Amino acid sequence: MSNVDYDLLIPNNVGLSDDPKLRRALEEWHPGYIDWWMDMGPEGFQTADVWLRTAISVDKSGWAKFGYVKMPDYRWGVLLAQPEEGRQIPCGDHYGEPVWQEVPGEYRAMLRRLIVVQGDTEPASVEQQRLLGKSAPSLYDLRNLFQVNVEEGRHLWAMVYLLQKYFGRDGREEAVELVRRRSGSEEQPRILGAFNEKTPDWLSFFMFTFFTDRDGKMQLESLAQSGFDPLSRTCRFMLAEEAHHMFVGDTGCGRIIRRTAEAMKEAGIEDPYDSEAVRALGVIDLPLIQRKMNLHFSLTLDLFGSEESTNAANYYTAGLKARYHEDQIQDDHKLHDASYPVMKLTKDGFVSEEIPALNGLNARLRDDFVEDCAGGIRRWNRDIAENGIDFELRLPHIAFNRQVGDFSSLPISPAGEILEDSEYRARSTEWLPTADDAAFIEELMQPRYEIGEFASWIARPSKGVLGQPIEFEYVKIPG
Ligand code: BYC
Ligand code: FE
Ligand code: FE
Secondary structure, three states, X not given: OOXXXXXXXXXXXXXXXXXXXXXXXXXXXXXXXXXXXXXXXXXXXXXXXXXXXXXXXXXXXXXXXXXXXXXXXXXXXXXXXXXXXXXEOOOHHHOOXXXXXXXXXXXXXXXXXXXXXXXXXXXXXXXHOOOHHHHOXXXXXXXXXXXHHHHHHHHHHHHXXXXXXXXXXXXXXXXXXXXXXXXXXXXXXXOOHHHHOOOOOHHHHHHHHHHHHHHHHHHHHHHHOOOEHHHHHHHHHXXXXXXXXXXXXXXXXXXXXXXXXXXXXXXXXXXXXXXXXXXXXXXXXXXXXXXXXXHHHHHHXXXXXXXXXXXXXXXXXXXXOOOOOHHHOOXXXXXXXXXXXXXXXXXXEEEEEEEEOOOOHHHHHHXXXXXXXXXXXXXXXXXXXXXXXXXXXXXXXXXXXXXOOOOOOOOEOOOOOEXXXXXXXXXXXXXXXXXXXXXXXXXXXXXXXXXXXXXXXXXXXXXXXXXXXXXXXXXXXXX
């Protein structure tokens, strides 16, 4: 289905030109969105020409076009994946019934909540990343940042479309709130904790796109299985874009780690903990990278909610949100009699305990997430080892540094040791980024805007974007 209407203000494949009411609602929301983008989007680059991909079709092959765009002129479209003939509700009480094309009345509030929470994270991430352009390590990376930003903007459009088309007046009100809340604000914060944290530097940005965008992937995968078909189709198309965000995080962290390992090898530094010597090379020491990883991993785990959740059970039973790859799992898809093992902290330490599977769905998705992280970390460690450095990056224990769920606020080390509060506090500078780390990184991160040049602390990518050379003017910054 290539019938994307690209001539309207809002490019779409949802028949906006035949639905004047909805078209008016979206067009009325548009100026507020642009105001938000000018206010909270990438600071200092709104007039730059950026070589961006824009979604113009939902065909698996060739769904995007590339070219120079000024970001405020980006064509944020509403694009749904093609409907699947005969699709059925994949889980819960309505398992096997035809999917809903309209909102099931009894589940309206739950569904709206899910869409609002999903929608809220998209602009939040743009807000968190808005200052990063000022310290970009290269034009290539600057362009990737902006690509991620405009696509998160499009993901907001995707959720706003659902709210305005299917939820009438309260949907329109929620759409306004989505561009009113602000990441980190005291009065009107973003809904989920991690989206009120700072993304102060590029190492954080790459960790965020590796871990937090991957939560996005996992959540979108489970919403892509929704019995509410418009949500499913929307999320399926968003996942096509999301793959690039994973790529940015995975290769970004990987290039930083490789650069450090290579620089250490060249300089003959063997002790990865000799941070003074390593930092003097203009690269980031591996223990600091580990501390950032501990932070972003633990913040992201909080996004899965409590391990045991009746909300999650209700979403599933209603058929609104399923498991990761629900359609590939062989069981009854109702889970009334099933159990799931979750880790609990008892007086005997950590033990695995079986809980009703329906209540354990957040824990299960989180476990799937942890597994999904493993490949990247394995590759990074291979680069470290290949340079002869004795250091291994490790995901911290899932109970470390948590603010949501069973392990919230417990003094547990990244290795999973249960400590006294005082020891935990005293040692936390070993495990989480310190003020000294922040000062070092801030000084290190000076922008490189020359074509084909890269900052000292990051390796060049293996290739440019879509066949372009690495030496390409990915962003034309006005003089
Ligand atoms: N912070 O039963 P519980 C992305 C609330 S990222 C603050 O434990 P539930 C992206 C919860 O709302 C993906 N509050 O959890 C990435 C509930 O409050 P109410 C975003 C939290 O509901 C990068 C109460 O605590 N999408 O796309 O089963 C860049 C008890 O909740 C938090 C989604 O998350 C928290 N961390 O699950 C750009 C999918 N956790 O309702 C984009 C939609 C929980 O009692 N959302 N609470 O007032 C959901 O599926 C669920 O809302 C959650 C929470 C999985 C987030
Ligand atoms: Fe997104
Ligand atoms: Fe993303």
